[in-house]
Amino acid sequence: MRKIPTNSRPSRRKPELALDLSGAHVTPGASSQHRLYQALCHAITGGIAKPGEPLPPSRTLAKQTGFRRNAVTSAYERLIADGFAVATVGSGTFVAARIPARVNDRSKAKIAVEPPQQGPLALGCTHIDERALQRFRAFTGRRLRAFGTEHLHYGDPRGSRELRVAIADHLLSARGLRCDPDQIMLTSGTQHALRIVLGAILKHGDQIWCEDPGYPAARKAIEHCRLRLVSVPVDASGMIIARGRALAPTAGAAYVTPSHQFPLGVQMSMPRRLELLDWAREASAFVIEDDYDSEFRYDGAPLLSLAGIDHLSRVIYMGTFAKTLFPGLRIGYCALPERLVGPVTTARAALDRFPGTLLEGAVADMLNSGTFAANLRRVRGLYREARDVLASTLSSASNGELSVPVPSQGLHLVARFDPSTDPLVAAKAKADAGVAGWLLAETYHRARPLPGFVLGFAGHPIPQLVASARRLAEASLSALQSTRNVNSGNGVRRLKSAT
Numbered sequence: 099m100r101k102i103p104t105n106s107r108p109s110r111r112k113p114e115l116a117l118d119l120s121g122a123h124v125t126p127g128a129s130s131q132h133r134l135y136q137a138l139c140h141a142i143t144g145g146i147a148k149p150g151e152p153l154p155p156s157r158t159l160a161k162q163t164g165f166r167r168n169a170v171t172s173a174y175e176r177l178i179a180d181g182f183a184v185a186t187v188g189s190g191t192f193v194a195a196r197i198p199a200r201v202n203d204r205s206k207a208k209i210a211v212e213p214p215q216q217g218p219l220a221l222g223c224t225h226i227d228e229r230a231l232q233r234f235r236a237f238t239g240r241r242l243r244a245f246g247t248e249h250l251h252y253g254d255p256r257g258s259r260e261l262r263v264a265i266a267d268h269l270l271s272a273r274g275l276r277c278d279p280d281q282i283m284l285t286s287g288t289q290h291a292l293r294i295v296l297g298a299i300l301k302h303g304d305q306i307w308c309e310d311p312g313y314p315a316a317r318k319a320i321e322h323c324r325l326r327l328v329s330v331p332v333d334a335s336g337m338i339i340a341r342g343r344a345l346a347p348t349a350g351a352a353y354v355t356p357s358h359q360f361p362l363g364v365q366m367s368m369p370r371r372l373e374l375l376d377w378a379r380e381a382s383a384f385v386i387e388d389d390y391d392s393e394f395r396y397d398g399a400p401l402l403s404l405a406g407i408d409h410l411s412r413v414i415y416m417g418t419f420a421k422t423l424f425p426g427l428r429i430g431y432c433a434l435p436e437r438l439v440g441p442v443t444t445a446r447a448a449l450d451r452f453p454g455t456l457l458e459g460a461v462a463d464m465l466n467s468g469t470f471a472a473n474l475r476r477v478r479g480l481y482r483e484a485r486d487v488l489a490s491t492l493s494s495a496s497n498g499e500l501s502v503p504v505p506s507q508g509l510h511l512v513a514r515f516d517p518s519t520d521p522l523v524a525a526k527a528k529a530d531a532g533v534a535g536w537l538l539a540e541t542y543h544r545a546r547p548l549p550g551f552v553l554g555f556a557g558h559p560i561p562q563l564v565a566s567a568r569r570l571a572e573a574s575l576s577a578l579q580s581t582r583n584v585n586s587g588n589g590v591r592r593l594k595s596a597t
């Protein structure tokens with residue numbers, strides 16, 4: 099062991115040290131040396147072994163703990179290297195006179211991380227057909243076995259060309275969007291694509307139009323880029339472009355969900371699409387089209403994408419496999435106007451260089467083998483059934499108090515109370531029913547929120563959908579009843595205050 103002189107006076111050696119080798123501070127399954135190190139750190143930072151005090155000789159500690167002696171000496175060496183202990187020639191190892199600042203487990207503040215939405219009626223869940231999943235496993239295994247030198251090095255910031263070619267084919271056939279694979283960039287989802295693109299086309303303080311109500315995660319990305327969010331209201335034809343023009347005529351971009359407005363589900367009308375593109379040309383602005391769920395159209399053919407109408411001139415198209423396959427895959431993509439390929443590629447390289455190479459080939463296999471399309475056909479049928487069950491259960495179990503338009507696309511629906519309903523009714527009902535999903539109000543920014551819920555129907559078993567829809571409808575009726583009692587019975591309040 100390396101001997102390091104200490105400035106503290108050697109005191110009498112402790113024969114034994116009370117070490118806790120099984121608490122939460124110890125990683126189960128870690129090497130004996132690492133567990134010992136963690137337990138020693140815990141004893142030192144917790145004041146069990148005080149500054150300047152001697153640590154037991156390695157032989158004694160080995161005997162006490164049942165670990166091998168070299169595990170003890172390695173743990174001591176690491177304590178010394180990290181500044182928790184010092185060694186004196188001929189005298190042994192001592193707790194350092196000053197302990198490096200380190201957060202003691204007990205005083206460690208709880209780290210607040212918002213958990214992902216889970217539970218009944220949560221959004222963002224998907225179902226992947228078992229056959230498709232098996233093929234995905236097989237493709238991944240095959241790709242892994244063939245993993246070669248080209249996968250081991252740095253790659254193109256846009257990601258694998260093979261997958262980009264497959265996506266370009268998909269976009270042409272499914273969305274009427276013709277683009278060169280060189281205009282496509284793979285990302286780890288829409289959220290990531292947004293951060294890269296926003297960073298490349300706008301600078302801090304620039305204005306960007308957003309739908310209100312709209313997709314809260316996109317708003318978060320925009321706020322994190324320190325852009326000025328301009329909330330533009332939405333009506334039955336989509337974003338009201340005239341309002342956008344009035345609020346921020348020189349904004350640098352607009353973020354929209356034209357095929358299936360999130361959350362209301364309206365489709366942007368053709369006149370509005372043309373108005374939006376006219377504005378973008380006049381203002382030299384870009385339009386970000388988030389086409390998150392177009393593959394799930396239940397009635398009629400899917401509409402041409404905005405980027406398809408614009409021929410990728412001022413529109414940046416974003417798509418994701420989070421819904422068509424599964425969110426854990428973390429693969430999405432954007433199709434860029436030619437003039438943006440350079441700046442966006444540079445921005446991507448500055449951020450995380452390029453996407454991981456392992457799964458891209460397997461996703462290309464899914465698309466090229468027809469497995470992707472077959473999976474979509476199968477799950478589309480399941481989702482249609484889930485959508486119908488959820489909508490009909492909610493409206494019948496709420497005696498019509500919830501109006502539930504059946505969406506013609508997507509994986510979520512909106513259930514609304516009468517607009518005059520107290521906003522607290524929805525919050526109370528959702529909490530009482532113990533369901534996930536969102537309050538419709540959470541998707542609003544500046545506009546006056548409508549009372550209701552945004553609920554996911556994909557990826558939940560039908561019996562669970564029925565049970566949770568019933569709970570939510572019943573909780574809604576009780577919450578409505580209690581507000582009515584309060585409103586009609588001011589006497590109740592008066593009675594209370596009179597006593």
Ligand SMILES: Cc1ncc(COP(=O)(O)O)c(C=O)c1O
Pocket residue numbers: 221222286287288289290313355360388390417418419420425430
């Ligand atoms: C409006 C909208 N855009 C995009 C996405 C997908 O985001 P990501 O690819 O980052 O998972 C979702 C997912 O729920 C969404 O609701």
